[in-house]
Amino acid sequence: MPEIEHAAAAEEETALFGKYELGRLLGCGAFAKVYYARNVKTGQSVAVKIINKKRLAGTGLAGNVKREITIMSKLHHPHIVRLHEVLATKTKIFFVIELVRGGELFAKISKGRFSEDLSRRYFHQLISAIGYCHSRGVFHRDLKPENLLLDENGNLKVSDFGLSAVQDQTRPDGLLHTLCGTPAYVAPEILAKKGYDGAKVDVWSCGVVLFVLAAGYLPFNDPQLMVMYKKIYKGDFRCPRWMSQEVRRFLSKLLDTNPDTRITVDAMIRDPWFRKGYKEVKFDEEVWSRGGR
Template structure:
């Protein structure tokens, strides 16, 4: 296969699926190209990472983490990862294409008014709060990593320095020194443990300042002088900043991480709330399987499709990777099962419930800590298959809510018993001991 770096000079079709075009940008470890899906015509961005460079710099674990992080994030203000492909020498991230380019390019032309800056900042905080609720910290937020789509909506990109809660040490803190100098939080400069959420909020504060001022709050040709300014929190707002914005920035750029404003507090700030539209579960773009308006009757082919590798035991085996959940049988009508799921979920504090047409129910934690789908299929005149799948968020929270609060109510309220399930051969799939 021709080297993808030559794609600008001659057309290259990657994996017989993506026609690669012009170079969009490049960094230390990757180059990004525009490409087109030859089947659908959809524009995508292809991020090409050299395995040789990764091996030489010991950054392979970062790429694996970036893939894992982006695979679990589904938010309208975060660049979507479609798929990951690889050859012996390269890794290819197939990403959502942001036609508007970098936010940085727009700021370089002219500073924004407060209303426009607020709109972008609201979208940024929506994405960052979503990440934090799922235990993900970006750690390199800056205008160069914020893209715009063709409707000028913000898209957070580049999770190459991202971290997850599992990386925290015994003190509950992160310790890796990372970030871009002008946007790095003072506690990172102190070379002590830091809270990933707090450093992201600091970077968001710097970004907000840049949007409205048109220049950095902390800047100096001498890097050590700039670091001293950051550490002491020495910055000056220009005269066109409103009083409300000045007060808000003072909370965002508080050098004491314990006193710095949190995302939850940001959402309550008067300056921030003007015109803010909260992103809800239905807006997250999760790709639920859709079967139309009616309850689906299962046939033999459907049952086979439930299994792994056409092995019928897979019908009741563990759901792999992202789709954690289970399937089981109940003696009940599909409509009654759905009603009972809704009633059970509505009785549990902290769960948002949405009917999904006739055959299912969407469930989401109020703080975004999990998202799941319950679907019901008619197997016979008396039996239904109930399928529950976690598609996002914390697996532990999902298992606690489903196994300890929803499933017991559903099974107790239905005519199915343990012996019924044993007779039919149905077994729990995941999330139960």
């Protein structure tokens, strides 16, 4: 886990801890701001997510931030946003992360649906990252296009591990029991509140993401939340007429309301629709963790 360094508040105003020059604001949320920054020694461009501890304390989300640090520090994969280090003052926490220049996948899909081939390409990269997470005992639990970023080469990067769970959070029944995730992407077993398998929940969310990429809209949607939940619970969705039979069949395996029969990541990789143009992502995890390629 990256060591959290502490410094006097004044240091952050000019060069952050003497290591990073802060630049323009890239985005902001309720208790965090993200800035462009440059490593003073190496000249490397990074993003710095600055979290206000006081504002965070009022949200009850401090545990999420700690979890995100723990999880991101052990994930080293080409399709996962890299955490370089974590710094802190008395009032703020600084996540120094990989700068992903292409923006959110959400911004791209909001302009219109993707071709089946492009949808499949992004889906290959998403499943490569999620399969890797699951092999490390990490379940994302909040997969959606807003949490999927694109680099300058158009490659997908999974971000935002604030709602993630790790294997040791499971109860004696081997299941997770926390209600979380974004409503339209949430799996039916989470709504049932009976406990769920984190890997199966991620597969469902990946199915919703794939539908959005290929159709340009959500499979389960309604202005009334309870109506939408009923649709999710029943698996009540319709594919648009332009979708091929192959992708419809594949989606039905992902959006299977029964988690016991829902397709697994391993089975997905063997599926004919998925296999078209698929190349396994090969990388040296140790080299990648040190910032290499």
